[in-house]
Amino acid sequence: MASETDSSQSGLLWDYALERYARDGVAECCVALQDEAGADVLLIIVAAYLAERGIPLTGQRVQVLVSGASALQASLIEPLRALRRANRPPDGEACERQRDTYQSLKQAELAAERWQLAQLAGLVSSWNPEQGPTRQLLQSNIRAVAGAAENSMLDRLIRALRTDW
Template identity: 35%
Template structure:
């Protein structure tokens, strides 16, 4: 029998970081490209970026495996089925009423809540994790790409562009923090 988890903080620091990062130019599209083309779990992607940039804790390959296991059951039981239903309801279909978009919006909200819960679970896991030396962030992201390797051919060009977009957004965060530190030093 699994132990009960502590109450989750759905509006925690990882959630706030995810919203801020996802809103940066091109990041949402880049994340969706990696999700669709490389089957990357965007929640895990955001978590490893957060761990590196915010917590300043690099993760190891073992951490990535543990992170995957930590949320695998939740993701498979909630996030992925809701995403499939939402996507199924998007295009017009014979025999489906126009009002299907109302249901799609409710499913979309439920999917977002499921992702928010997964982020809170990951934040809790990160808080319990014993910091230790890890790998550079690009290597960790590379591990996520390998973990999500789909059976179908991938659009490597689109994946490369998405990764470049994420790198630009991460560099902007690093620069802004450097500027904030410089201002506080004065």
């Protein structure tokens, strides 16, 4: 069972993810990075979260995050996402049962993502700030987990995620 600190960290990370994803332009950039570059959106969100806390992603930390995310991503999140997308109702033509199925798959995918963020929060809970948050740290952290994503796409995401530091 998770400790209260782990649970609190998990809640903070989930709230952060929801708030950032709702920002203008963030969801579109994240979906494009996911679809076009194969980036793991949850890792990008965690990278931004850590940057805002002054925690840089070193090579070893990136490895910890990637291996901590990969099993659940491959076994649960990606299959649920594929099922949800395959069952997306066509505009205006869907029956109620199809819409309900789509919404159920969407909720299951979100629950799996929340579970993954909780696991990642546990992995990063002992990492301490090493500097103040900066745009450069945000860029560095996101680039460390974004894989082969285009720089222009990453720059758009960084602008959308950035807070006024």
